[in-house]
């Protein structure tokens with residue numbers, strides 16, 4: 681198995697981890713049922729998108 685020749689420095693490890701960030705998703709209110717919903721997504725509560733019923737939850 682090929683192996684790295686040297687251990688990566690702490691600086692290199694830290695530079696790689698600058699991308700390891702979790703962000704809190706933004707929410708938009710559903711105009712129909714006022715529930716929080718992800719923008720540009722179908723509402724998980726009423727199944728509407730752009731004023732139109734897209735998914736029926738039975």
Ligand SMILES: [Zn+2]
Nearest residue numbers: 710713723726
């Ligand atoms: Zn809704």
